[in-house]
Amino acid sequence: MSKSVMSKPVMARAAAGLRPREPRSREWLVIVPIVAICALLPLVVRGRYEVGVMTLILIYAIAAYGLDLVLGHLGLVSVAHAALLTVGAYTLVILTTKYGVGYWPAAVAAILVSTLAGLLLAGLTMRSRGHYFSVSSLAFAAVTVVVITQWTSLTNGASGIYAIPAPPGFESTTAQFYLSLIVLTVVLAAMFLITRSTLGRNLRAIHADEVLAASLGINVVATKLKAFTVSAAIVGLAGPLFASWISYITPSSASITEGFNLLIYVIIGGSATLAGPLVGAALVVGVTEAFRFTELFQTLIFSGVVFLVLLFFRGGVVGSIGRAWARVAARRRRPETAAIPEAETETETDADAGPLALPHLSRDDRGEPGRPGQVLFEARSLTKKYGGVTAVSDVSLTAREGEIIGVIGPNGAGKSTLFGLISGVVGGWTGSASFAGQDLQKLPVHERARLGIGRTFQTNRLLADETVLQNLITAGYLHRPTRKSRTTDPDDGFLDTILDLTGLRAKAGEVVSGLSIEEQKLVGVGMALAVRPRMLLLDEPFAGLRESETPRLMRLLEWLRDQGMVILLVEHKMRVLMSLCSHVYVLDSGQLIAEGSPNQIVNDPRVISAYLGTKNA
Numbered sequence: 001m002s003k004s005v006m007s008k009p010v011m012a013r014a015a016a017g018l019r020p021r022e023p024r025s026r027e028w029l030v031i032v033p034i035v036a037i038c039a040l041l042p043l044v045v046r047g048r049y050e051v052g053v054m055t056l057i058l059i060y061a062i063a064a065y066g067l068d069l070v071l072g073h074l075g076l077v078s079v080a081h082a083a084l085l086t087v088g089a090y091t092l093v094i095l096t097t098k099y100g101v102g103y104w105p106a107a108v109a110a111i112l113v114s115t116l117a118g119l120l121l122a123g124l125t126m127r128s129r130g131h132y133f134s135v136s137s138l139a140f141a142a143v144t145v146v147v148i149t150q151w152t153s154l155t156n157g158a159s160g161i162y163a164i165p166a167p168p169g170f171e172s173t174t175a176q177f178y179l180s181l182i183v184l185t186v187v188l189a190a191m192f193l194i195t196r197s198t199l200g201r202n203l204r205a206i207h208a209d210e211v212l213a214a215s216l217g218i219n220v221v222a223t224k225l226k227a228f229t230v231s232a233a234i235v236g237l238a239g240p241l242f243a244s245w246i247s248y249i250t251p252s253s254a255s256i257t258e259g260f261n262l263l264i265y266v267i268i269g270g271s272a273t274l275a276g277p278l279v280g281a282a283l284v285v286g287v288t289e290a291f292r293f294t295e296l297f298q299t300l301i302f303s304g305v306v307f308l309v310l311l312f313f314r315g316g317v318v319g320s321i322g323r324a325w326a327r328v329a330a331r332r333r334r335p336e337t338a339a340i341p342e343a344e345t346e347t348e349t350d351a352d353a354g355p356l357a358l359p360h361l362s363r364d365d366r367g368e369p370g371r372p373g374q375v376l377f378e379a380r381s382l383t384k385k386y387g388g389v390t391a392v393s394d395v396s397l398t399a400r401e402g403e404i405i406g407v408i409g410p411n412g413a414g415k416s417t418l419f420g421l422i423s424g425v426v427g428g429w430t431g432s433a434s435f436a437g438q439d440l441q442k443l444p445v446h447e448r449a450r451l452g453i454g455r456t457f458q459t460n461r462l463l464a465d466e467t468v469l470q471n472l473i474t475a476g477y478l479h480r481p482t483r484k485s486r487t488t489d490p491d492d493g494f495l496d497t498i499l500d501l502t503g504l505r506a507k508a509g510e511v512v513s514g515l516s517i518e519e520q521k522l523v524g525v526g527m528a529l530a531v532r533p534r535m536l537l538l539d540e541p542f543a544g545l546r547e548s549e550t551p552r553l554m555r556l557l558e559w560l561r562d563q564g565m566v567i568l569l570v571e572h573k574m575r576v577l578m579s580l581c582s583h584v585y586v587l588d589s590g591q592l593i594a595e596g597s598p599n600q601i602v603n604d605p606r607v608i609s610a611y612l613g614t615k616n617a
């Protein structure tokens, strides 16, 4: 039986409520005054033209927030959002002017049509990434312009449509300004909530690393689809406002140029920031309008401003200011470790303490408790070829609950590929594999994670710009208590326990990119645990770990095994492997050359010749 990985001080600390919390965003402290100032502006700036320009800024800002949901939070560069806005605007115009539909029902229909158009675009393109997606969005914008231009019976073609009605009750320029401000405030509140919700966290995980996100159980395609639909709905809100403001609409509003303009607002202001799109729209539209009198120089000045901002404010105006502020605040802030002396967090085992109960690792949410000895995973004749290279060849493997199983072999033996096959990251293999009685062949990565297969990667795959705790919160999303069942502790103490198990408590508030490689390894293990796996695939978790850290991780793995977890361990450190594993599989050039107990393996002449001979020399 393993020794406890939890000490009395650790438990006492947990009981005392010294739990690290996800940093609370203060962005609303900036945005509330900005909205308040906006609300006061028409009292100061009374000119019809000026109020009109301010209204246009608000409308563009609404659309820019919609765009930022996919640009800043998902990393998809879309030039189709102006087209989505225009589709909504045309819907309102056509319904009100041609079919006599009331303004408000037409506005609702406009939002729906924009959302559906966004859903169509998303459905067609969500599996493509990076520039493939951008080119698709470009094509969508171009096709929208062509359809609007050619469908003359409905849209009046290139001539456009005049005399668009104003929203009833909001006929004056000032009233339209306030209506736009109300809509913008709703959008801001929605963005604030979305970016802090599970959806927001999952979007950031996908943005950072799609493979990692899927390994955490996140359905990448469905999440992208959801985000794009919400994004289109937000842009849809701007459609009717835009139509009423402009009072004369042509197909050019859907053009790629307009799509780029929206992108510029977000990038100049600062993507993935709450104030960014509004500040960007104000800056760009403001400068453009201010220099309207000099048409010759207007474009030059506009380009100059864009260029200067991008040169001196990487991350946009708001993003750069936010980062500078965060640096100052970090210097001022007392280190989070202060409340918990380092010596205490490093406390090693305490024979009397016993492990802190981890009810979350029990199988109650999966139906039944772990039964040591019961076969959980079985693979038969797994084969994976990369062109002419057979990375894994006819490998069979069985894993029982409560076992740590070693997978060893020289470099290029096929160990990581084998993990890829099991976790689903590597496709196109033959053979059969089942987990908890379920065939894995057709299951995507996220479904396997949901089934209980957790993994770490040979090279750290983490959310580098987020804190340790934020990484764990994202990783634990499948098991976050619903709002209804929430008590005072949003994470039910589970992530808190993982921080203690991995020894990362003192680092909980630190950004992952600033941690040492070994700390990052432990974050990876913690994230895999947050998925609450029944089987854990660890790809060289001890590589790069200090000698002093090795025993802690060994004890953690033993403890997890004693909880009934299966651990598949790829490791080159034979001492660790010999001590932890009950069974070892040896691969060489993709083939299984031996299997057995650690003692059998180290004395097997084939293993000595292929791997250990050189390794132990």
Ligand SMILES: Nc1ncnc2c1ncn2[C@@H]1O[C@H](COP(=O)(O)OP(=O)(O)OP(=O)(O)O)[C@@H](O)[C@H]1O
Binding pocket: 386, 389, 390, 391, 409, 410, 411, 412, 413, 414, 415, 416, 417, 418, 458
């Ligand atoms: N994406 C890929 N495309 C082509 N060949 C690949 C790919 N991934 C792995 N291979 C090849 O498959 C074989 C097995 O590689 P794999 O990374 O699984 O070995 P490994 O045992 O994990 O090695 P290491 O200990 O160095 O990580 C190697 O010959 C490798 O070059």
